[in-house]
Amino acid sequence: MSSNKVLIIGGGPAGLEAARSAAELGGEVLLIEKRARLGGTPDSEGYAKLTHHWRDASEAMAELAAAVTGNANVEVKYQAEVQSLSGSAGNFTVEIAQSQNGKTGGVVESVNVGAVIVATGFQHFDPGRATQYYNYYSFPDVITITDLEKMLKENKVVRPSNGETPKKIAFIQCVGSRDRQVGNEYCSKVCCGVASKQAIELREQITDSKVFIFYIDMRMYGYWEPEIYWPAQEKHKVNYVKGVISEVLPKGNQLLIRGEDTTMSRPMEVTMDLVVLSVGMEPSAGTRAVAQLLGIEQNKYGFIEAGGSSGLDPVATSKAGIFVAGAASGPSDLDDSFAQAGLAAARAIASVRKVLA
């Protein structure tokens, strides 16, 4: 039996936007989310401010969620996961397990849907896998951009080792990205911008701090350049140094970072109070699992292969009727995720109508 229902897997920015767009186009939407809350990684990881427009992350995610939960065409299932999928475009049968009272798979329900949008997102790179000696798990004052984001949200950035306010802070770029040895050859796209955004926030919250960003290339396209990169340097006096750090060593109660200032062609050994690793994106465990369950192709990094047979459809997967949006198909910023979500919604609705017609 054909169905005009669109199943959206994942309640993060891409999933929420896809649900809203599909509903606005007149579709019937079932959104399932693994957690008990909507909002995705910006919510679960406690992001402070979003780019662009510097929106408060909790507020912005709540707004996205409200647009979905308040829509009569959208049904939301929480703590729900896909268990299996059969059938073809226009007529998929999906088994959904919903945990109750914390028990996974408490209730399994079979649902008939016409199209699927996968929006299962990313996870942050584990800095313990870096081949450089950044010592994330050894030194408390070596943190990640995700750790810093939580502190920025509380407006209380401290050195975890002693609770003091850091005065010299270094960001190290490309941790876990653009690295053949860790297997992630891709650029994670957002870390240059996120580090720069955080550097601005640090300079605002700790006015007498010195903030440095050590980089290989600054990759700041679109709004990132005029909204983030230029103000960071020009207005907020963030220091950019070309030459990425090789190792972080203890020195007294500070951290010694060793690298090369490549534009000066000189070795560099500078002490810092806090070192922030700009960790990149990897496919989330959910993305890997869902891709397997749905039988859609993944690229060598585990992200869902998008582009379709024409190579011109950035939301098509290897299976007709199944679409992908957001960071599930590769590193994306919010704007890219929203754009993909809207396109995936349009494609899904069109696909359902084509089958029904």
Next chain:
Amino acid sequence: MAVKFPKTTPIEKENAVIDGVDISGHWSRMFEQRVIFEYTPELIEKITDLPDAESFAYCYQCAKCVPACPVDIVGDYGPRKLYKYAQTGTDLTQSPELWLCTTCANCLRVCPKEVNMAKIMPAAREQAILGGSFVPKELQDAFENTAKSGNPLGQPQRKRDAWIHSAGVSVPVIKDLSRPVDVLWYVGSYPSYHPRGMEAAFAAARIFTALGIDFAVLGKEEKDDADSQRLAGEKGLFEMMAEYNIQTFGKYEWKEMIVTGPHELNAFKNVYPQYGFDRPVLHYTTFLVRYLEQLKHLLKHEVNLKVTYHDPCYLGRHNGEYEAPRKLLAAIPGVELVEMGRNRENGYCCGGGGGGMWTDSFSDPHVKMRLSEKRAQEAGATGADVLAVACPFEVSRFTDAVKSTGNEHVSVLDILELLDRSMRGE
């Protein structure tokens, strides 16, 4: 020996005249910068066109390699710089930089693009040798010695087994046994000939005997593995030696081969298989930890010394063995093991690998101190009494280096020698 490196402060003078030319001024503005008038991608391609050297082109100038490079720490070097030199007019095959790399692979450890100097350097050096470019004299001598005498020291082949008579135990030569053995022990050139290297050979013979291991050596039939000569660019010589060695190893029946040195391990385990040799080969540290419990009963005498261990690049980074040497040292009663700041995966190179064993005089003007001297200082700074090593190149290198850096109080001993001391109570 006098200390070569008194603590100095940088010189900064108001007025300076050199050879009649007044070069006074602020140092950074003292000379006009040289303008780059042309880029030379062809000099990058000259390297990347060589077999196994294609990764030279991968560099995206992140510079993680430079602080990791042991040569940069005592000079001005690093893979990412070599790339820029090539891009701006330097032919690597004609430049002194070609001979400074020890192929220690610490750059590769941190490189996100996997630029592999341990492959690039041998290829570029081979090109230099074939093209008749400059080759450091002492390195040329080592090549010629290996070709003529079967060892880089230039010692006669007939004396290869002379050390056996001083070992204090019977060392069977496989040819004389005319029966299969469990272990074929490849002794190596330095333990066979070098006065300090021999101490490790004696110790190994005594330890193997005490453990009741059924072993034999090749005696006069043993010749150098030539892996360092290969890394220094003499691939032809290496292939000649490999052919001889593989044939010799194949003449006898044995179950596994034990080597004294990490360079031999690398040769037989990682490179000889490309030439048809495919047998189990173990470094002695990996082999002896198997007998750790038995060994502990033999280590009767306390060796009350503070010991720091130097990871050989070709045992550690190239072959992943970090723990066996430490387990052996920890088994010696009385030994207190202390680590240097750079250890295990980040161990600092002694300067002897990749042909560095034979380019010290050539490299001297390019570095403020030898790599072995930098490492000797690091060992001295730990307060250790002993710098323990597990590579026959290192005993002689570090014995000189502790003297020249004022660390004479640090004894340089192979792990074998320490085990032997504890066993025999000397």
